Amino acid sequence: MNDSQRRDVHYKPLSPPPARLKKSKTLNIIGISAGYHDAACCLIRDGVLISAAQEERFSRVKNDKSLPRRALRYCLEDGAIAIGDIDCIAYYENPTLKLGRQIWMGMQPNISDRRIDMIAGRMMSPTPQATIRSSFGYDGPIEIFEHHASHAASSFYLSGFEEAAILTVDGVGDWATTTYGFGKNAQIERFEQVDFPHSLGFFYSAITAYLGFEVNEGEYKVMGLAPYGKPLYANKLRSLIDVWPEGQYRLNMDYFAFLTQETMFSEKLCELMDHPARVPESQLDQFHMDVAKSAQLVLEQVLLEKVSYLHSRVPSENLCMAGGVALNVVANSRCLREGPFKRLFVQPAAGDAGGAVGAAAMAYVQIAGKRLEKNPLQHVYLGPRNLPSDIERLLNASNAAFLNFSGKESELIQYAIDRVQEGKVIAWSQGRMEFGPRSLGARSILADPRDPEMRDRINALVKMREAFRPFAPVVLESQAHKHFDLDHPSPFMLETCTVISDLALPAITHVDGSARVQTVNHSTNRRLSLLLEEFDRRTGCPILLNTSLNMRGDPIACTLYDVLMCFVQSQIDILVVEDFVIERAGIPTLWSLEALKYQAAKAKPGESISHSIYTLL
Numbered sequence: 001m002n003d004s005q006r007r008d009v010h011y012k013p014l015s016p017p018p019a020r021l022k023k024s025k026t027l028n029i030i031g032i033s034a035g036y037h038d039a040a041c042c043l044i045r046d047g048v049l050i051s052a053a054q055e056e057r058f059s060r061v062k063n064d065k066s067l068p069r070r071a072l073r074y075c076l077e078d079g080a081i082a083i084g085d086i087d088c089i090a091y092y093e094n095p096t097l098k099l100g101r102q103i104w105m106g107m108q109p110n111i112s113d114r115r116i117d118m119i120a121g122r123m124m125s126p127t128p129q130a131t132i133r134s135s136f137g138y139d140g141p142i143e144i145f146e147h148h149a150s151h152a153a154s155s156f157y158l159s160g161f162e163e164a165a166i167l168t169v170d171g172v173g174d175w176a177t178t179t180y181g182f183g184k185n186a187q188i189e190r191f192e193q194v195d196f197p198h199s200l201g202f203f204y205s206a207i208t209a210y211l212g213f214e215v216n217e218g219e220y221k222v223m224g225l226a227p228y229g230k231p232l233y234a235n236k237l238r239s240l241i242d243v244w245p246e247g248q249y250r251l252n253m254d255y256f257a258f259l260t261q262e263t264m265f266s267e268k269l270c271e272l273m274d275h276p277a278r279v280p281e282s283q284l285d286q287f288h289m290d291v292a293k294s295a296q297l298v299l300e301q302v303l304l305e306k307v308s309y310l311h312s313r314v315p316s317e318n319l320c321m322a323g324g325v326a327l328n329v330v331a332n333s334r335c336l337r338e339g340p341f342k343r344l345f346v347q348p349a350a351g352d353a354g355g356a357v358g359a360a361a362m363a364y365v366q367i368a369g370k371r372l373e374k375n376p377l378q379h380v381y382l383g384p385r386n387l388p389s390d391i392e393r394l395l396n397a398s399n400a401a402f403l404n405f406s407g408k409e410s411e412l413i414q415y416a417i418d419r420v421q422e423g424k425v426i427a428w429s430q431g432r433m434e435f436g437p438r439s440l441g442a443r444s445i446l447a448d449p450r451d452p453e454m455r456d457r458i459n460a461l462v463k464m465r466e467a468f469r470p471f472a473p474v475v476l477e478s479q480a481h482k483h484f485d486l487d488h489p490s491p492f493m494l495e496t497c498t499v500i501s502d503l504a505l506p507a508i509t510h511v512d513g514s515a516r517v518q519t520v521n522h523s524t525n526r527r528l529s530l531l532l533e534e535f536d537r538r539t540g541c542p543i544l545l546n547t548s549l550n551m552r553g554d555p556i557a558c559t560l561y562d563v564l565m566c567f568v569q570s571q572i573d574i575l576v577v578e579d580f581v582i583e584r585a586g587i588p589t590l591w592s593l594e595a596l597k598y599q600a601a602k603a604k605p606g607e608s609i610s611h612s613i614y615t616l617l
């Protein structure tokens with residue numbers, strides 16, 4: 001298999017576009033986010049979100065921002081439609097507003113030449129319509145929506161709430177960085193916003209960069225590092241944000257350099273902290289942990305204040321959140337626990353990928369005059385599946401040694417739990433891939449959470465990530481309250497809570513006694529529920545460790561080929577892909593050789609986004 005075949009194992013080239021077919025009676029709306037980071041595409045048919053995927057899962061370029069050609073191709077194939085069957089394409093941000101911000105940035109005094117070059121290089125065409133038409137061969141209607149309107153819609157329209165307050169917080173969208181609004185039935189209104197450059201997302205990203213982690217990616221690491229520290233620098237970091245009345249706040253731009261330089265923070269931040277920035281990959285010491293804790297605390301404090309303000313304007317019991325900052329699960333949980341709202345819905349793909357869904361949902365409301373069907377969102381298994389027939393054919397063709405449990409699900413479950421009890425680590429690929437940043441049991445690595453050695457073992461086998469970062473548990477929804485301080489389902493792993501289990505769960509319990517919990521039931525993930533039930537029956541533990549199926553720096557595995565390559569490159573003990581099982585001894589030489597080519601062809605870091613500065617341009 002050569003490189004070009006590898007890239008298109010399941011997806012044929014999009015060009016030339018399929019011939020226009022007879023218009024179907026159904027209403028097909030495509031949503032697109034692109035050009036920033038985390039490009040994605042979705043298909044809403046007759047008000048039902050039926051497909052959604054990020055471009056990175058197909059291109060294998062982490063956080064791919066390019067026009068989601070492959071993701072669109074998947075959505076069309078999944079919906080069994082051609083370009084001509086699309087009734088509307090909805091684009092997730094307003095390029096004219098964005099261009100205005102880019103020009104304003106370029107006019108800043110003291111801006112560096114390199115920064116101007118970066119802006120010029122990333123300056124968007126104000127007409128993505130033309131790009132969409134020429135790239136996709138599409139001549140139908142295109143609707144453009146504001147970036148934060150897409151975030152707000154992506155959350156409220158899928159929340160199941162008839163009415164709710166809406167808070168969106170990210171790095172920056174078109175101009176806005178934070179918005180306050182409310183939704184009622186099919187109507188969403190915004191009544192206040194904070195504009196660039198004042199941004200809670202950039203505050204957190206600047207500290208992420210100061211701590212030597214990659215911007216856009218390392219924010220999770222700061223959140224994971226925080227429980228090891230003390231908030232010794234909270235007052236100092238709080239001084240970077242001037243919290244104003246109502247929904248407003250302002251960054252003290254003396255400490256931030258992203259407006260005019262190629263870095264997120266200025267030298268003055270180092271002076272304030274009396275410490276140089278950490279060199280990436282260098283040792284982490286207590287100072288860094290204390291800074292992480294301080295930044296996390298400041299973010300939580302400001303968010304809590306603003307959530308309280310939002311409630312004073314919108315005295316609802318329901319809060320919807322979206323935007324990249326809404327992926328800070330620790331802050332989310334605190335907003336729910338200590339804030340005035342009783343219920344919280346966070347869009348699972350809260351970052352810009354989810355903007356595709358929000359834009360498509362708004363287009364549907366415009367056309368149909370009502371909200372989406374199947375609301376609230378039940379699951380995010382909206383990506384491609386690997387067909388058993390394809391799997392069996394490939395296994396046979398490559399002379400792999402494998403077990404076939406087709407039609408014998410109970411035996412497959414028994415086999416998998418036997419291995420878990422032996423301390424084995426399982427690569428678990430089942431059904432449709434998840435949409436959004438979290439693996440939720442479709443492309444996951446599973447293991448025994450009770451094993452004190454398991455965290456180190458998984459890091460050694462596959463993840464190669466920082467030892468301080470915790471792994472997450474997946475638990476049967478019906479039993480979750482016995483083991484976690486959680487009184488409601490958490491199907492999207494978007495909250496943290498205290499571990500209260502009588503069981504020792506060292507592999508999934510963070511240093512502060514918390515865990516980032518995913519709950520499952522039979523309706524959302526039947527096979528994973530069966531697996532957990534069998535583990536519970538044997539051990540009294542309805543919980544497994546669940547982490548994403550990918551090598552460090554790679555997007556989550558998507559296709560059968562990616563799943564196999566992750567299995568071969570890692571030292572994971574066993575692969576369970578649909579009804580088939582491959583143990584390490586069964587890996588044919590052909591796959592090992594292919595894995596070498598796969599690694600060599602891997603996209604270079606930074607190809608899609610900058611890792612030293614937020615891709616705000």
Ligand SMILES: [Fe+2]
Pocket residue numbers: 147151170171172173323324351352
């Ligand atoms: Fe955003």
